[in-house]
Amino acid sequence: MMAPVIQQSPPTIQCIVEKALTQATKLERKDLLLVGASRTDKGVHALGQVAHFVTPFNYDSLESIHAALNGLLPSDIRVQEISPAMPEFHARFSAKRKIYHYKIYNDTIMDPFQHRYAYHSAYKLNAAVMREAASYFIGKHDFSAFVNASHNDRVRDPVKNIFRFDVIEMGALLQLEVEGSGFLYRQVRNMVALLLQIGKEAIPPDIVPMILASRDRKELAKYALSAPPHGLCLVTVNYNEEHLGLPSSCPKTSFGRHHTISKCKLPFY
Numbered sequence: 014m015m016a017p018v019i020q021q022s023p024p025t026i027q028c029i030v031e032k033a034l035t036q037a038t039k040l041e042r043k044d045l046l047l048v049g050a051s052r053t054d055k056g057v058h059a060l061g062q063v064a065h066f067v068t069p070f071n072y073d074s075l076e077s078i079h080a081a082l083n084g085l086l087p088s089d090i091r092v093q094e095i096s097p098a099m100p101e102f103h104a105r106f107s108a109k110r111k112i113y114h115y116k117i118y119n120d121t122i123m124d125p126f127q128h129r130y131a132y133h134s135a136y137k138l139n140a141a142v143m144r145e146a147a148s149y150f151i152g153k154h155d156f157s158a159f160v161n162a163s164h165n166d167r168v169r170d171p172v173k174n175i176f177r178f179d180v181i182e183m184g185a186l187l188q189l190e191v192e193g194s195g196f197l198y199r200q201v202r203n204m205v206a207l208l209l210q211i212g213k214e215a216i217p218p219d220i221v222p223m224i225l226a227s228r229d230r231k232e233l234a235k236y237a238l239s240a241p242p243h244g245l246c247l248v249t250v251n252y253n254e255e256h257l258g259l260p261s262s263c264p265k266t267s268f269g270r271h272h273t274i275s276k277c278k279l280p281f282y
Contacts, residue, residue: 026053026090030064033085037078038068050104050250051111054199056242058130061112061249065104072097075267083269097263102256110176110251112192115205115244120185131186132244138212140182146211146218147178147189149225150204157228159204160197161239169197171228180208190248199239206237 031047038045050063072078075095082092101107116131118124123133157171174194181188189205207224210216216236224232 029086029090033082034066036085037081040068044069048104050108051247053247054242058246060246062247063104063250065098065102072264075264079267079269094266094268096266097260099256099258099260107253107256108250109253110192110194111196111247112190112249113196113201114246114248115189115201115240117187117189117244118185119187129243130246132241134209136213138187138209139214140180140187140212142214142218143208143212144180146208146221147180149221150175150178154225155228156197156200158224158230158233159200160230161199161203171197173197202239202242202245203233205240207233209240210237
């Protein structure tokens with residue numbers, strides 16, 4: 014099995030994590046075979062990204078490598094958990110569902126604490142019609158009209174199953190939560206872009222099934238372009254339960270070290 018080709022410049026999350034892994038394990042990239050659950054565009058965030066890698070040896074404890082990895086990674090990338098895995102587990106192919114959130118800050122003035130993680134819409138959006146439009150995405154559909162072409166993307170099945178698509182109002186913040194069996198390249202950002210136009214009441218909610226039925230990206234382009242990446246976040250990846258069992262006699266899952274001091278020798282003033 015060959016190691017996956019990665020983009021070298023500008024550096025990607027995978028490239029940075031692999032560099033830290035090679036330092037921590039003393040193994041070559043071709044031996045580690047790091048695979049992520051989902052590729053994210055530049056500017057898209059991830060709270061629940063999952064990846065797996067292979068070592069020719071077993072660890073007695075995972076806490077040391079966990080601490081080493083986070084010590085080698087830049088401050089804006091963190092490994093939250095390391096766990097042993099069954100041979101059948103695969104970060105990408107064992108995935109059954111993925112959940113993405115897209116945040117829209119809907120107010121005249123943008124909250125400066127939100128600007129890195131939410132798209133700013135100064136135009137007042139109609140959340141009710143956005144909710145109606147989002148309901149048309151639920152179910153199994155051919156999403157060819159909502160996928161962007163990518164020169165390095167493998168041929169993928171355009172039929173995806175959307176289990177839910179919620180539009181949640183939290184004050185000035187609109188949070189769009191979509192859960193599906195999988196997503197095509199820029200599919201979520203393209204769906205959100207159309208919902209934004211519907212929320213502005215520029216087009217009606219029932220345009221969604223018409224565009225889906227066209228299976229033509231050019232049809233969507235008549236009404237909307239992709240929403241900006243920074244509002245999007247991969248939140249959760251859910252897996253086939255049969256692949257989540259732990260091997261026998263394996264080390265415990267590491268959630269990070271917590272150091273405590275039982276006695277303080279110097280008084281605080």
